[in-house]
Amino acid sequence: MSFPAVELRQVTRFHGARNTGVAALDGVSLACPAGTWTAIMGPSGSGKSTLLHCAAGLDQVTTGRVVLAGRDITTAPDGVLTEMRRRTIGFVFQNFNLIGSLTAEQNVAFPLRLAGIRASRKDVRGVLGSVGLADRATHRPRELSGGQQQRVAIARAMISRPAVLFADEPTGALDSHSAKVVLELLRDMVRGAGQSIVMVTHDPAVAASADAVVFLADGRIADRLDGPTTHQVADRLARLES
Numbered sequence: 001m002s003f004p005a006v007e008l009r010q011v012t013r014f015h016g017a018r019n020t021g022v023a024a025l026d027g028v029s030l031a032c033p034a035g036t037w038t039a040i041m042g043p044s045g046s047g048k049s050t051l052l053h054c055a056a057g058l059d060q061v062t063t064g065r066v067v068l069a070g071r072d073i074t075t076a077p078d079g080v081l082t083e084m085r086r087r088t089i090g091f092v093f094q095n096f097n098l099i100g101s102l103t104a105e106q107n108v109a110f111p112l113r114l115a116g117i118r119a120s121r122k123d124v125r126g127v128l129g130s131v132g133l134a135d136r137a138t139h140r141p142r143e144l145s146g147g148q149q150q151r152v153a154i155a156r157a158m159i160s161r162p163a164v165l166f167a168d169e170p171t172g173a174l175d176s177h178s179a180k181v182v183l184e185l186l187r188d189m190v191r192g193a194g195q196s197i198v199m200v201t202h203d204p205a206v207a208a209s210a211d212a213v214v215f216l217a218d219g220r221i222a223d224r225l226d227g228p229t230t231h232q233v234a235d236r237l238a239r240l241e242s
């Protein structure tokens with residue numbers, strides 16, 4: 001892919017009236033190159049979730065443009081966005097968002113089924129195997145630990161080979177060992193398959209797994225670190241929060 005995975009051009013997102021409302025994003029321009037992992041950080045209320053939602057086409061910008069995997073989605077109709085959600089982008093959330101009544105393998109196959117594609121059992125088991133859960137294929141979410149559930153969610157995102165994975169606090173509900181496993185899987189997606197990740201996190205150690213960290217403050221990009229260390233990230237964040 002020669003174009004950025006995600007590009008925001010002069011994006012604003014107002015909540016409420018334009019003059020009196022809150023500018024959750026206020027002139028944000030950002031290009032995340034294909035095959036890279038970008039972390040979004042910033043104080044509470046700085047616009048991280050809004051940025052993720054606008055970039056993924058889950059929320060509409062007030063002004064500016066959003067280009068996702070080379071396609072301008074700013075005013076794309078619902079049908080196009082739905083299609084992109086099924087084929088081009090994947091999501092991993094803090095609380096896993098698995099379907100409780102389905103087994104691990106049924107959860108993994110679910111997005112493809114929605115897209116009218118029948119995933120072979122071999123493919124589904126293969127992806128579950130790659131996240132270390134080959135022996136848990138027929139377990140339901142309640143029979144799995146938090147870390148295992150998040151690995152099922154990652155397998156579900158991997159099976160359609162999305163160009164861009166959006167992750168919202170993907171390790172927020174996990175212990176440190178499970179978090180490490182999940183971060184290694186995300187790293188494999190970027191390194192092995194050339195996929196791109198845009199991730200919101202509050203945790204400097206998690207952000208340091210990314211290739212770059214973009215810091216927001218009051219809806220604007222306030223800082224950026226490339227090749228970050230945990231210490232550098234914590235230091236920059238503390239400056240923004242002080």
Ligand SMILES: Nc1ncnc2c1ncn2[C@@H]1O[C@H](COP(=O)(O)OP(=O)(O)OP(=O)(O)O)[C@@H](O)[C@H]1O
Nearest residue numbers: 015022023024042043044045046047048049050051
């Ligand atoms: N639906 C909404 N209506 C009005 N204001 C909103 C709405 N959604 C978000 N905001 C405001 O926009 C700003 C950015 O919110 P956002 O959720 O993007 O921040 P955040 O950085 O993700 O925060 P946190 O770290 O606390 O989750 C905040 O001031 C918030 O109050």
